[in-house]
Amino acid sequence: MTGKMLQIGLVGLGTVGTGVYETLCRNHDLLEARAQIPFEVRRVAVRRLDRPREVEIAPELLTDDWHDLVEDPNIDIIIELIGGTTEAYRLIKAALEAGKPVVTGNKAVLAEFGGELFRLSGEKGVPLYFEASCGGGIPIVQSLQNSLICNNVQSIVGIINGTSNYILTSMREKGTSLRDALESAQKLGFAEADPTFDINGWDAAHKALILAAVAYGIPLKPDKISVYGIDRVESVDQHFAGRLGYTIKLLMVIKHHTETDQLELRVQPSFVPLNHILSKVDGVFNAIAVKGDIVGETIFYGRGAGKNPTSSAVIGDLVLAMRERRHPDFHTGFRPYAKNLEVLPISETVTPYYVRFRVQDSPGVIAAIASVLARYEIGISRTSSTFSTTDGKGLTWCNLVFMVHECKWGRLKAALKEIGRVPNIDRHPVVFRIETFND
Amino acid sequence: MTGKMLQIGLVGLGTVGTGVYETLCRNHDLLEARAQIPFEVRRVAVRRLDRPREVEIAPELLTDDWHDLVEDPNIDIIIELIGGTTEAYRLIKAALEAGKPVVTGNKAVLAEFGGELFRLSGEKGVPLYFEASCGGGIPIVQSLQNSLICNNVQSIVGIINGTSNYILTSMREKGTSLRDALESAQKLGFAEADPTFDINGWDAAHKALILAAVAYGIPLKPDKISVYGIDRVESVDQHFAGRLGYTIKLLMVIKHHTETDQLELRVQPSFVPLNHILSKVDGVFNAIAVKGDIVGETIFYGRGAGKNPTSSAVIGDLVLAMRERRHPDFHTGFRPYAKNLEVLPISETVTPYYVRFRVQDSPGVIAAIASVLARYEIGISRTSSTFSTTDGKGLTWCNLVFMVHECKWGRLKAALKEIGRVPNIDRHPVVFRIETFND
Numbered sequence: 001m002t003g004k005m006l007q008i009g010l011v012g013l014g015t016v017g018t019g020v021y022e023t024l025c026r027n028h029d030l031l032e033a034r035a036q037i038p039f040e041v042r043r044v045a046v047r048r049l050d051r052p053r054e055v056e057i058a059p060e061l062l063t064d065d066w067h068d069l070v071e072d073p074n075i076d077i078i079i080e081l082i083g084g085t086t087e088a089y090r091l092i093k094a095a096l097e098a099g100k101p102v103v104t105g106n107k108a109v110l111a112e113f114g115g116e117l118f119r120l121s122g123e124k125g126v127p128l129y130f131e132a133s134c135g136g137g138i139p140i141v142q143s144l145q146n147s148l149i150c151n152n153v154q155s156i157v158g159i160i161n162g163t164s165n166y167i168l169t170s171m172r173e174k175g176t177s178l179r180d181a182l183e184s185a186q187k188l189g190f191a192e193a194d195p196t197f198d199i200n201g202w203d204a205a206h207k208a209l210i211l212a213a214v215a216y217g218i219p220l221k222p223d224k225i226s227v228y229g230i231d232r233v234e235s236v237d238q239h240f241a242g243r244l245g246y247t248i249k250l251l252m253v254i255k256h257h258t259e260t261d262q263l264e265l266r267v268q269p270s271f272v273p274l275n276h277i278l279s280k281v282d283g284v285f286n287a288i289a290v291k292g293d294i295v296g297e298t299i300f301y302g303r304g305a306g307k308n309p310t311s312s313a314v315i316g317d318l319v320l321a322m323r324e325r326r327h328p329d330f331h332t333g334f335r336p337y338a339k340n341l342e343v344l345p346i347s348e349t350v351t352p353y354y355v356r357f358r359v360q361d362s363p364g365v366i367a368a369i370a371s372v373l374a375r376y377e378i379g380i381s382r383t384s385s386t387f388s389t390t391d392g393k394g395l396t397w398c399n400l401v402f403m404v405h406e407c408k409w410g411r412l413k414a415a416l417k418e419i420g421r422v423p424n425i426d427r428h429p430v431v432f433r434i435e436t437f438n439d
Numbered sequence: 440m441t442g443k444m445l446q447i448g449l450v451g452l453g454t455v456g457t458g459v460y461e462t463l464c465r466n467h468d469l470l471e472a473r474a475q476i477p478f479e480v481r482r483v484a485v486r487r488l489d490r491p492r493e494v495e496i497a498p499e500l501l502t503d504d505w506h507d508l509v510e511d512p513n514i515d516i517i518i519e520l521i522g523g524t525t526e527a528y529r530l531i532k533a534a535l536e537a538g539k540p541v542v543t544g545n546k547a548v549l550a551e552f553g554g555e556l557f558r559l560s561g562e563k564g565v566p567l568y569f570e571a572s573c574g575g576g577i578p579i580v581q582s583l584q585n586s587l588i589c590n591n592v593q594s595i596v597g598i599i600n601g602t603s604n605y606i607l608t609s610m611r612e613k614g615t616s617l618r619d620a621l622e623s624a625q626k627l628g629f630a631e632a633d634p635t636f637d638i639n640g641w642d643a644a645h646k647a648l649i650l651a652a653v654a655y656g657i658p659l660k661p662d663k664i665s666v667y668g669i670d671r672v673e674s675v676d677q678h679f680a681g682r683l684g685y686t687i688k689l690l691m692v693i694k695h696h697t698e699t700d701q702l703e704l705r706v707q708p709s710f711v712p713l714n715h716i717l718s719k720v721d722g723v724f725n726a727i728a729v730k731g732d733i734v735g736e737t738i739f740y741g742r743g744a745g746k747n748p749t750s751s752a753v754i755g756d757l758v759l760a761m762r763e764r765r766h767p768d769f770h771t772g773f774r775p776y777a778k779n780l781e782v783l784p785i786s787e788t789v790t791p792y793y794v795r796f797r798v799q800d801s802p803g804v805i806a807a808i809a810s811v812l813a814r815y816e817i818g819i820s821r822t823s824s825t826f827s828t829t830d831g832k833g834l835t836w837c838n839l840v841f842m843v844h845e846c847k848w849g850r851l852k853a854a855l856k857e858i859g860r861v862p863n864i865d866r867h868p869v870v871f872r873i874e875t876f877n878d
Contacts, residue, residue, distance in 0.1 A: 023733050027589050033776040034588050034656065131586065137734035139578070139586030146585075147570065147578030147755035149473050150466050217473065277740065280716050287738075294462050295576035295751035298741035299726075301716065302734065312734035316586035323771070332762070337472040 006322050007042040009069035009100075011091060012081035016105055016132070017044075018055050019311035020079065035319045043069050047082075070094045077321050079314060080104040089113045096126045101325055101333070103317040105132030105310055111206035114213065114220035118334055127324060127333025129317035134207045135160055135286045137309030138302040139316065144214050144290070145332050151292025153215040156254040157435065158288035159281050160207045162304040163191045163198035164230045164250045168269070169282040172238045172247065178231065190284050201229035201250065201267045208252040208267055211288075215254065216263065217338035224343040228268040237356060237430060240384060240401050244354075246271040247279045251435060262344040271354050271434040278437075289437075347410030352381065352434040354403055355416070360424035361388040361396040368422045369402065376415040379405035403434070445761050446481040448508035448539075450530060451520035455544055455571070456483075457494050458750035459518065474758045482508050486521075509533045516760045518753060519543040528552045535565045540764055540772070542756040544571030544749055550645035553652065553659035557773055566763060566772025568756035573646045574599055574725045576748030577741040578755065583653050583729070584771050590731025592654040595693040596874065597727035598720050599646045601743040602630045602637035603669045603689045607708070608721040611677045611686065617670065629723050640668035640689065640706045647691040647706055650727075654693065655702065656777035663782040667707035676795060676869060679823060679840050683793075685710040686718045690874060701783040710793055710873040717876075728876075786849030791820065791873040793842055794855070799863035800827040800835040807861045808841065815854040818844035842873070 008024075010017060024031070024041055032038055044057060045066040066082075069075050070091070078095040080102055082088050088109040095102045096117070104110070110117070110133055121128040131141040135158075144153070159165050167181040174181075182199070185191035197203040205227045213220040230250050241248050249272045255264040272279045277299060281287040286304025291297050303309035324331040359365045366383075373380060382403040388396040404412065412431070420427040447463075449456060463470070463480055471477055483496060484505040505521075508514050509530070517534040519541055521527050527548040534541045535556070543549070549556070549572055560567040570580040574597075583592070598604050606620040613620075621638070624630035636642040644666045652659040669689050680687050688711045694703040711718045716738060720726040725743025730736050742748035763770040798804045805822075812819060821842040827835040843851065851870070859866040 019733075023589055027591065027733070030591065031589055034584075036774075036776075137587075137737060139582045139737075142586050143578045143582070145473075146759060147581050148576075148751060149758050150462050150470055150751055150754035152466065152469065277716065277719050280719055292751065294458075294466070294747045294754075296742045296745075296748055298576060298578075298739070300737070300739060302737035306735075308733045309735055312587060312589055312731065315589035315733075319588050320585060335475075337475075 006037060006039040006077065006325070007075045008039060008077050008079065008318065009043050009045070009072065009075040010041055010079045010081070011045040011066045011069060012083070013044060013046045013053065014081065014083065015307045016310045016314065017081040019307035020081065020314050021057065022055050023311050023315060031315070031319065035322060037322045039322060042075055043072065045069050066091050067094070070098050070100065075100065076325055077318065078102045079318060080106060081314070085109045085112050089117070092117055092128065093120060096120050096124055096128065099124065099126055101127045101129070101321045103129045103314055103321055105130070105314055107133040107203070107206040107210060110220065111209050111222050114210065118220060118336065121333055122335045127321065127331040129321055129333055130210065131317045132310050132313035134210055135288055135300070136162070136302065136304040136306060137312040138286060138288060138300045138304065139313070140211065140288050140300050141214055142316065142320070143300065144211070145334070148290065148292055148295055148298070151294045154256055154291040154293060156211055156215055156252070156288060156290050157278070157437070158252050158286065159249050159278060160252050160286050160288060160304060161198055161204040161250055162284035162286055163195055165281065165286070166190045166284045168230060168233065168248055168250065171233070171235060172242070175235055177235065178233065199229050199231055201227040204250060204252050204267045208254060208265065212254045212263060212265060213336065214334055216256070216341055217336055218340050219336045221340065224265065226266040226268070226346040230269050232430060233269050234430070236386070236399060237432065240354070240356065241271055243384065244382065244403065245274050246434070247274060248432065249278060249281070253435070257344060260344070261341065263341040264344045264349050266346060266349065269432055271432050273437070276437050347408065347413065349409050350406050352404060352406050352436065353412055354401065354432045354434055356430040357400045357419070358397055358426035359400050361398050362424050365424055366400065369400070369419055369425070372415055372419045372422070373402070373404065376411055378407050378412060378415055381405050445476060445478040445515045445764070446513050447478060447516050447518065447757065448482050448484070448511065448514040449480055449518045449520070450484040450505045450508060451522070452483060452485045452492065453520065453522065454746045455749045455753065456520040458746035459520065459753050460496065461494050462750050462754060470754070470758065474761060476761045478761060481514055482511065484508050505530050506533070509537050509539065514539065515764055516757065517541045518757060519545060520753070524548045524551050528556070531556055531567065532559065535559050535563055535567065538563065538565055540566045540568070540760045542568045542753055542760055544569070544753055546572040546642070546645040546649060549659065550648050550661050553649065557659060557775065560772055561774045566760065566770040568760055568772055569649065570756045571749050571752035573649055574727055574739070575601070575741065575743040575745060576751040577725060577727060577739045577743065578752070579650065579727050579739050580653055581755065581759070582739065583650070584773070587729065587731055587734055587737070590733045593695055593730040593732060595650055595654055595691070595727060595729050596717070596876070597691050597725065598688050598717060599691050599725050599727060599743060600637055600643040600689055601723035601725055602634055604720065604725070605629045605723045607669060607672065607687055607689065610672070610674060611681070614674055616674065617672065638668050638670055640666040643689060643691050643706045647693060647704065651693050651702065651704060652775065653773055655695070655780055656775050657779050658775045660779070663704065665705040665707070665785040669708050671869060672708050673869070675825065675838060676871065679793070679795065680710055682823065683821065683842065684713050685873070686713060687871065688717060688720070692874070696783060699783070700780065702780040703783045703788050705785060705788065708871055710871050712876070715876050786847065786852065788848050789845050791843060791845050791875065792851055793840065793871045793873055795869040796839045796858070797836055797865035798839050800837050801863050804863055805839065808839070808858055808864070811854055811858045811861070812841070812843065815850055817846050817851060817854055820844050
């Protein structure tokens with residue numbers, strides 16, 4: 001064991017902060033033996049000093065002002081776990097300016113202020129570590145930055161929101177509605193009281209933006225990502241998916257189109273073939289598939305959220321910060337090294353699709369849909385349908401599913417608009433992409 | 440970009456060496472931009488200078504004596520890719536003694552001489568990196584040493600031999616024999632001319648020993664691991680496995696029994712339930728499942744061998760070596776930090792089992808087997824059988840399968856010995872462990 005005792009300042013004692021503090025105490029000797037660096041938690045900043053704590057902590061360690069930590073010359077490294085964006089941004093900025101490396105698990109603050117914070121980190125030569133912001137305990141950021149460093153990344157496709165994956169899994173397994181699955185997820189602690197960003201896809205989008213920045217060395221910019229959430233998934237679609245050899249997953253898709261040097265960047269519920277490993281990632285688990293020009297396909301799987309898995313990632317970064325704290329010239333904190341990549345407009349992206357039309361059961365409907373698709377040169381690979389049901393007005397409706405071959409989204413969209421004008425067809429078909437994983 | 444130009448010495452220009460050299464040339468700018476360290480390959484040592492090369496390389500870079508690299512004061516880091524054990528051992532030892540960090544992908548030399556080489560590395564403060572020795576392009580060693588550093592590892596279970604996994608997969612999918620599957624693997628380049636260590640399990644065992652050393656911080660010792668290969672797997676067993684909801688995989692199993700502080704350490708073909716992700720790892724792919732007390736379950740999946748995936752791992756280590764070369768006090772090269780763990784005797788290990796008896800179709804056989812198992816207090820969970828076939832002597836034989844509940848291997852072995860004395864039962868039943876993944 002060498003070097004002076006390193007002093008850690010921990011800001012935030014919520015779920016993850018508590019987990020980090022507990023683990024630093026419980027596995028302290030193991031960590032020192034492995035890292036060969038002596039360390040201790042010197043101070044902990046919390047919002048309210050009088051709140052009851054899950055963890056035993058000496059009162060003299062606590063303060064309700066994080067400035068005390070940033071301004072303490074004895075503190076070497078700051079761990080930011082307060083969540084939110086405004087205050088977290090101020091804290092990270094102040095710490096970097098004070099020359100203190102920062103470990104954070106806060107994807108929202110990075111998605112919003114990452115551009116500025118990483119620029120500051122680069123200027124000051126003070127690293128900012130953020131493994132815990134993507135995929136909980138899964139070591140995806142460190143792997144992209146270290147083990148896979150020689151690879152031109154061809155694509156990153158993954159399931160990176162545990163709450164929505166839990167909901168989709170229980171909808172499929174139990175046949176429940178999204179609302180019921182969400183309620184049960186909240187009861188079990190797998191969904192927050194306000195699950196908006198989990199359901200509408202933006203939590204996954206924040207992570208996708210961070211991973212795109214890391215993989216392509218580009219500045220982090222929160223625009224031009226196409227985002228749809230799981231709110232459009234109905235049981236009937238999961239039923240069709242299973243019948244056709246797929247399962248529906250909320251996917252993040254990052255793909256580098258080398259011929260045009262453009263980045264495809266999207267989050268949406270997609271059909272995943274049952275023979276692909278990602279289709280087996282159920283419940284709160286996350287998985288991220290990275291394709292590199294040298295390594296080929298790799299997949300990282302694990303718990304994507306929660307107190308302990310996230311603590312594991314925070315502490316992994318903390319040890320890296322401790323090892324690298326003296327050597328800002330070679331640190332692995334993120335610095336953009338490439339110019340920004342142009343984002344491929346979403347209308348130009350190409351996949352096969354699943355399209356479900358709700359139609360009135362009447363002669364000529366299938367012919368009308370098929371002929372519009374033909375006119376747009378969109379090939380049909382399979383069709384399927386449900387039995388008709390009669391509504392309150394005595395009209396009979398059924399679901400007609402068309403699986404169509406690869407085409408640009410813009411073209412399919414135009415065709416669907418035209419189909420929407422055909423009588424007896426509900427104007428808003430349900431569309432999901434089908435991911436193929438073969439390129 | 441900072442610091443002096445780092446000089447790399449590459450020893451070995453076989454498959455992986457060629458891949459490393461090609462990638463260092465092709466992705467050189469990307470690597471320098473990401474790592475922020477200027478570097479070049481200064482010299483390359485090969486066995487024979489006159490051999491035709493797959494890769495274009497300036498003749499003045501080549502030498503047929505690796506001592507030229509080790510003794511060159513300008514060379515900062517040595518990459519060892521010559522394979523084998525004797526010469527590789529001499530080279531690694533000489534390089535460490537000369538103060539040059541070494542990157543290797545050689546599992547055999549580590550399994551045999553790792554104890555001594557890591558001791559030397561620790562004494563000299565010169566790191567030895569070996570990500571490429573386990574799981575090809577999968578970043579398992581770096582993840583255990585860095586991202587997952589705060590975890591007490593509970594278990595590591597994985598498929599870490601691509602050749603045997605390819606063979607088992609084609610036996611299952613095409614119903615071919617092991618011999619035919621091996622021949623086709625050799626034709627396709629997925630098996631070496633001499634596949635002995637792939638088939639008999641020792642390649643996987645070498646990797647298991649290395650991962651056990653890393654995960655538990657113990658000295659690397661090549662004894663006391665229980666090893667069986669895939670040579671005992673027959674098509675009929677794969678057929679039964681599928682029927683019963685399993686697939687057969689060559690598994691490495693490392694498990695820490697905390698109550699006795701013992702390590703379970705074994706390699707053998709095992710039944711893996713079809714609902715576990717490892718059952719979906721087919722062909723030449725590898726996957727390693729790590730359970731930690733903090734992170735929970737994580738799985739790393741990717742190509743376990745081959746020129747490019749292995750090169751990716753070698754270069755990941757090389758960049759780490761470049762970053763850490765000035766700072767031996769904090770390097771991540773492996774150093775045992777724990778006392779040796781006692782290995783749990785294999786007779787004490789507990790799993791459920793699949794036992795297939797070849798029996799003569801005659802009254803009383805099932806009763807005889809069942810009553811011996813009962814006497815040994817071994818519970819039967821399921822039975823299954825095949826139709827009888829008649830051999831050349833007019834005797835009718837059939838396969839009787841017993842799935843038995845968890846028990847110590849020593850107890851089952853004793854029961855099987857006794858059953859072997861019952862008339863009309865072939866003395867050598869086929870036994871596979873059933874992995875449960877629930878603890």
